[in-house]
Amino acid sequence: MAFVSSGYNPDKPMEDRITDIGNHHYGEFLPPVIKNNFGKWQWHEILEPGVLMHKAEGGDEVYTVRVGGMRLMSVEFAREICEIADKHCDGYVRFTTRNNIEFMVDSKDKVEPLKQDLMSRKMEGGSYKFPIGGTGAGLTNIIHTQGWIHCHTPATDASGTVKVVMDELFEEFQNMRLPAQLRISMACCLNMCGAVHCSDIAILGYHRKPPMIDDEFLDNLCEIPLAIAACPTAAIKPKKKEITSERTGEKKEVKSVEINVEKCMYCGNCYTMCPSLPLANAEGDGIVLMAGGKVSNRISAPKFSKVVVAFIPNEPPRWPTLAKTIRQIVEAYEKNARKYERLGEWAERIGWEKFFEVTGLEFSHHLIDDFRDPAYYTWRQTSNFKFTEGMNDYAAIKAE
Amino acid sequence: MATVEFKGKTFEIDEDGFLQSFDDWSPEWVDYVKESEGIKELTDEHRKVIDFLQDYYKKNGIAPMVRILSKVTGFKLKKIYELFPSGPGKGACKMAGLPKPTGCV
Numbered sequence: 066m067a068f069v070s071s072g073y074n075p076d077k078p079m080e081d082r083i084t085d086i087g088n089h090h091y092g093e094f095l096p097p098v099i100k101n102n103f104g105k106w107q108w109h110e111i112l113e114p115g116v117l118m119h120k121a122e123g124g125d126e127v128y129t130v131r132v133g134g135m136r137l138m139s140v141e142f143a144r145e146i147c148e149i150a151d152k153h154c155d156g157y158v159r160f161t162t163r164n165n166i167e168f169m170v171d172s173k174d175k176v177e178p179l180k181q182d183l184m185s186r187k188m189e190g191g192s193y194k195f196p197i198g199g200t201g202a203g204l205t206n207i208i209h210t211q212g213w214i215h216c217h218t219p220a221t222d223a224s225g226t227v228k229v230v231m232d233e234l235f236e237e238f239q240n241m242r243l244p245a246q247l248r249i250s251m252a253c254c255l256n257m258c259g260a261v262h263c264s265d266i267a268i269l270g271y272h273r274k275p276p277m278i279d280d281e282f283l284d285n286l287c288e289i290p291l292a293i294a295a296c297p298t299a300a301i302k303p304k305k306k307e308i309t310s311e312r313t314g315e316k317k318e319v320k321s322v323e324i325n326v327e328k329c330m331y332c333g334n335c336y337t338m339c340p341s342l343p344l345a346n347a348e349g350d351g352i353v354l355m356a357g358g359k360v361s362n363r364i365s366a367p368k369f370s371k372v373v374v375a376f377i378p379n380e381p382p383r384w385p386t387l388a389k390t391i392r393q394i395v396e397a398y399e400k401n402a403r404k405y406e407r408l409g410e411w412a413e414r415i416g417w418e419k420f421f422e423v424t425g426l427e428f429s430h431h432l433i434d435d436f437r438d439p440a441y442y443t444w445r446q447t448s449n450f451k452f453t454e455g456m457n458d459y460a461a462i463k464a465e
Numbered sequence: 466m467a468t469v470e471f472k473g474k475t476f477e478i479d480e481d482g483f484l485q486s487f488d489d490w491s492p493e494w495v496d497y498v499k500e501s502e503g504i505k506e507l508t509d510e511h512r513k514v515i516d517f518l519q520d521y522y523k524k525n526g527i528a529p530m531v532r533i534l535s536k537v538t539g540f541k542l543k544k545i546y547e548l549f550p551s552g553p554g555k556g557a558c559k560m561a562g563l564p565k566p567t568g569c570v
Contacts, residue, residue: 078503079550256569285486286564288527338567 096157098127098171114241115197116176128176129169132183132195133206133231133238136164137214137224145186145194153179163206163248165199201241204234204395208259209251212270218333219253220270220350221379226387227251230268233388234395244402244411247395248359255332260360265408266394267355267370268387272331274349275300275324279341280308284320287339292322295338297436300328352377352387356394356420357409368409373421375431390426397424422453471497481555483565487522490562498560503550511548511560514538518561528554528563 074080092100102121109119117129146166150158153175159167168179183195199205207230210216212223230249237243250264254272261267283289293301304323309316322342324335331349336342354377358370373394377386394408401423402411412420421428434440466485469476474493477485482501484490495515499507517538521529531553535541540548549556554566 282485287567288522288564290525290527291567337569340567 094157094159096127096155096169096171098125099169101125102127111201111241114203114239115200116180117200118173125171126173127169127171128173129167130176130179130183130197131161131199132166132168132197133193133199134160134164134166135224135228136206136209142194149179149182149195153182161199161206163199163208165206166195196235196238198239202243202245202247203239203241204237204243204247204249206238207231207249207251207268208264210253210258212253216253218256218337218345220272220333220345221253221268221352222381223251223253225381226268226352226384229384229388230391233392237395243395243399245405245407247398247408249391256337261355261358262369263358263360263367264370265356265358266391267358268391269353269355270350271353271376272333272344272346272350273376274344274346275326275329275331276333276336276342276344278321278324279343280306280319280321281310281312283322283339283341286341289320289322289339292335292339292342295334296329297332297334298328298330300325301335347379351379352384354387354390354394357412359407359409364405365407365410365413370409371417372432373424373426375429393426394424416451418451418453469497479565481559481565483559484562487562487564490519494562495560502556502560504548504556508548510540510544514540514545514548514553514557515561518557518563522561522563528558528566 072081095103102123102125105122107120107122109117112118112128115131117131119127119129121127146158147156150156150168154168154170157169159169161167168183170176170179180197183197184193186194188194207227209223209227210219212219212221212225214222214224230251231238234249237247247266248260248264249266249268250260251268252259252261253270255269257269261269289303293303295301301322301324304321306319306321307316308319308321324342331344333344336344352374353372354374355370356373358368359365360367374390377384377390380386398408398411401415402408406414415423420426434443467478467480469478472493474491476489476494476497479485482498484494495507499505504511514534517534518528521527521533521537529537531542531545534545534553534557538545542553545553545557549560551559554570558564558566
């Protein structure tokens with residue numbers, strides 16, 4: 066399409082420029098029933114998976130239908146959301162902090178038509194557009210990142226892996242049969258954008274090879290001291306090098322860096338700071354699984370998630386090993402944990418040696434913390450431990 | 466990689482319009498960039514910022530932190546934005562010929 070001006074004048078960029086107005090006030094978009102009862106809610110209940118009811122002091126009710134969202138969506142899809150909101154909810158709709166979509170109606174008789182409309186909508190390939198669920202003690206949406214769609218530092222894909230895992234565990238999204246809510250998150254490199262460090266199960270993109278060094282351009286493209294300071298293990302040091310230019314063929318001395326491969330643990334922080342240190346690698350890159358994190362303060366304090374699987378290869382487009390391993394963890398948790406017990410609380414109660422036994426995951430030396438002084442506190446300073454026996458045996462102990 | 470020619474000089478630039486090599490910088494570069502950075506006329510204040518950025522980069526190998534830039538030049542951040550509407554990174558560093566800012570920007 067030919068250029069169409071919005072009215073912006075590139076010759077006078079600062080003229081009529083509006084800045085610092087922030088976002089709209091949320092009050093502008095509240096459904097009337099929410100606006101009228103703001104701060105007056107008395108109680109709520111989950112009527113069925115994906116459907117909530119809140120009761121206000123005056124007796125007003127609001128029914129919320131939560132549906133899964135894919136987060137990465139087209140304008141066409143957003144318009145379809147608006148169309149549904151127009152049809153059933155007077156044009157009001159909201160998104161949750163896990164990127165689900167919530168449609169709200171003010172009376173019970175409006176819920177059924179809305180539900181039927183939502184479940185009748187499918188993609189051409191057969192996927193539900195608006196699957197209802199994500200409430201209570203079940204699996205809700207997966208918080209995830211950019212992956213190969215848009216980022217330049219990923220070690221795996223985000224949208225792809227998330228679709229695979231949600232397909233695998235779709236029933237848990239539509240049901241509330243787990244001991245407590247299960248939060249799965251995904252980050253495509255260990256920048257950990259999002260919630261992987263504090264989720265029940267976390268999928269994390271991971272490299273296994275040190276960066277390549279583009280000596281010819283490094284000093285031109287990078288601020289060398291920043292690349293050095295970016296390294297958590299001090300594997301990088303400045304170094305002058307004799308190189309033969311690939312472009313001109315001339316020999317010259319350039320400023321560059323040297324990486325001590327023995328010290329490098331492939332975090333990729335230096336590539337973030339310096340474009341001449343790329344490290345993505347098709348065979349080397351893959352996924353680390355972590356488990357046992359939470360953010361709420363309910364019963365136990367918030368926890369970090371811990372590494373439980375050191376490496377799963379990237380297997381696009383369906384990542385079968387990833388799906389299988391996550392299913393393994395979820396099944397063991399569902400079968401063994403007590404009511405209200407989050408995955409991390411369960412693992413800590415039974416002991417991590419039991420966690421590995423019950424889930425059938427392999428324990429390798431990669432899982433033993435070796436990062437600076439605090440690593441010491443993650444080792445076992447006690448003779449309290451269990452000999453491990455078997456999954457079914459353990460389930461029997463729990464049943465007693 | 467694109468090259469641009471301006472007043473008889475050739476500059477190699479990336480897709481964001483940053484110089485590929487600090488050594489290629491010349492006063493003509495500033496004239497070439499200022500248009501796209503929303504700067505009509507180059508004042509002494511602009512030059513003071515550019516000169517300081519270049520001195521600091523030559524001496525330390527990095528661009529200064531914003532607070533250092535403010536403290537040394539005496540220009541508050543607001544003033545720097547008045548001089549360089551795209552800000553100290555995209556505006557001033559680009560004109561000074563420094564490498565493109567990196568990290569989660």
